[in-house]
Amino acid sequence: MPSIVLAARAALLASLVSLAACAASAPRDPPPADTPLLLVSIDSFRASYLDLGLTPNLQRIADQGVRAQWINPSYPTQTFPNHYTLVTGLRPDHHGVIHNMMRDPELGRFRVNDPAAIGEERWWNGGEPIWIGAQNAGLRGATMLWPGGEAPNHGQHASRRRAFDPKISEMARVEQVLKWLDEPAATRPHVTALYFDSLDKQSHDYGPNSAQARAAMQRIDTALGRLIDTLAARGELDRTNLIVVSDHGMAEVAPEHRIAVEDMVTVQEAVVTSTGQSIGIAPNKGYEAQVERRLLGKHDHYECWRKGELPARWQYGTHPRIPPIVCQMQEGWDAIEREVLAKARPGQTRGSHGYDPALPSMRAIFIARGPAFRQGATIPAFDNVDVYPLLARLLGIVPAKNDGDIAPLLPALKAQAAESAEATEKK
Template identity: 45%
Template sequence: MKFPFRLLCCAVVMLGAGCATQPHASQQNAASASAAAATQAPAPLLLISIDAYRADYYDRGLSPTLEMLAKTGVHADSMQPSFPSLTFPNHYTIVTGLRPDHNGIVNNTMFDAQLGKFSLGNRKAVADGRWWDEGTPIWVTADEHGLRTATMFWPGSGADIHGHYPDYWKPFDDHITADQRVDQVLAWLDLPQGQRPTFLTLYFDAVDHAGHKYGPHSPQVNEAIRHVDAALARLVQGLQQRHLFERMNIIVLADHGMASVPLANNVMMDKLIPLDHVRPVSFGIVAGFNPKPGYDFAAIERQLEQPQKHMRCWDKTRIPARFDYGHNARVPQLVCLADVGWRITTTDYAASHKGHISVGEHGYDNTDPRMQALFIAHGPAFRDGIRFHAFPNVDVYPLMTHLLDIPAAANDGSYQAVEGMLKPGMR
């Protein structure tokens, strides 16, 4: 079923050979070896994340490079994030095909009885593969099947997961500019054939930062959209100069969207329960609490599971099934979800962070239109200029393993749900 990829590569090799002069015997042997390698190598795949690029940002007309990719490729109406619609859980979902409850990255901030605390700023925890080993990211499987991989930032890529790192990777550094990130990807593609990666990732965070600081409808978000699109134009130009643009598959997506949150829209948790009677795990859009010995946690749950203004709370065993969330041991015993446009915080935090509170947020109900994410794909495997239906982000993983001609690990996605975006001969 996967042989058309090999035939395509072989055709390219044969076309080039037909234009060449007759080689010497040694050159013929080298060419034969190169052709044999080409018949086994899938087209390179580049996975690009524009963090928090909400699906409808595309309609603002500020992304000419994305528009070009969409007009000559596939543009989905939207891609639905997994719950919670947060950065680390969804980036790991995309590369494992497992929802956060199954991949173990259940929040940006977590507690594990054996491992302790995890947060985005905790570099030691982020680099500890034990946090990530409930899933198998695609770069691990690719490595196991002889493909080289490279990640220009991706959650989990700086950890030893099941004994593997990407062949090339960079520790996250938000001081590295968008253009520098692009140039690093191009430099990896300039490596000799035996060292060159077949699967690569590229990550941009400017749109997310602007959305948090200024809100999704701000001029600053529009400027960030333009900035990232310019970096994508630099990438496309670099690929064209290397004669790679039409030979590699490119997927551009986002992890989630963004919603406006007025500064005054706070649910003050300390005014509802005595916080010293619980063990808080996280605040924000998804707040979590574990029992604290010596206190009646069941009574606190009964109180918060009653209808609340601007949020809903559940014991983890009673979280609605549609969220696919609550079975993992890292999910706190009590989970509270803010209504869209609200945040869950405390009086002390709100007072001490005046001027530093995000007016744009995500993490909300993953079905909300403001949480929906971008998806565009372009390359030799994808159909030309089609609009595709919305789909959940777990389906990206089996699509990518198909493109790389490697077996998929157990996952929650469906290749059949997205194979329609591929050309018939590539399915």
């Protein structure tokens, strides 16, 4: 009899431990089933742009919700690595999308203008994007042109998706998202990721301070005005958690601030795996020592390191896709193939990103409004890996393994503010 009692007590104790573990790992404050989450990215929208007075609808979102001083992007400050970081919470060094241009021994070459590479899931399987995590939890996800959104992840696509097409206007992108959000509850996505690229394109071509870049900024803002006004007319705006981010900022590049990568290292000596601002170099067999002597250390407009010796604050240099040597250009300088340089318009100021994430020009935006967020609050800067834990919390799902920390974003949330006030009163 005593042995039976002891066994029963042991079983009860094991059950309680199991329940406690589940409670500890479960997300807090799961949202109502009818609270959509909408994540919007404006590629290359520098944090300081919000203060230019050109984007009244973005300002309206900030005034009605929360604004961060800025987001610190991950290294390298490129579009594809940082967009995948935002939705996985992993550094590029961990999710494997290590640059806009990269090579893999099995997969070959990756470029952002290669649809076949972009749609190949093995480039993306190093992280679990939020829409896949949501679907694994029984919810539905949608991606509208989001970098990485058109590729499957371990065989699974978002339930609603549109592949990237620069010809789709800003307004047409918003209209498609509004159609998805107008579907019946049985099919409507719980989380939608919407991407705008025109500011990035115009900033690259004409510079971040150009009339063309400002016009793109205003077109995007007008489209966002259509989004929030339509949601408000439907009675859905105040039950939608809306977050607007960017991947990085943009710096101005003077016409003469460009060098040819062939002047850094010859094709006989090495393969250049990426160009632009973060330059990847893989020495050819037999040329390793020669290339290191030529490149390592500081130069007039760039500095080079072995991959394992990059600045620790960049948290970059362990992934197999990162080549043996990485050179980082100084702000406002590009390294491009000589053939491409020959086609450049003489005297044309351009824009570039890909520089040190600590530079003010690389700072990204974060604003948010909705039932989960406080109103009229400004929070300190945080790293972009921290966005993913927030997304998971808002969806009420257990986050996948990630490098982020939700703590910097808790002051943005109404529930956290209420808990803090209650704790203060008790003291």
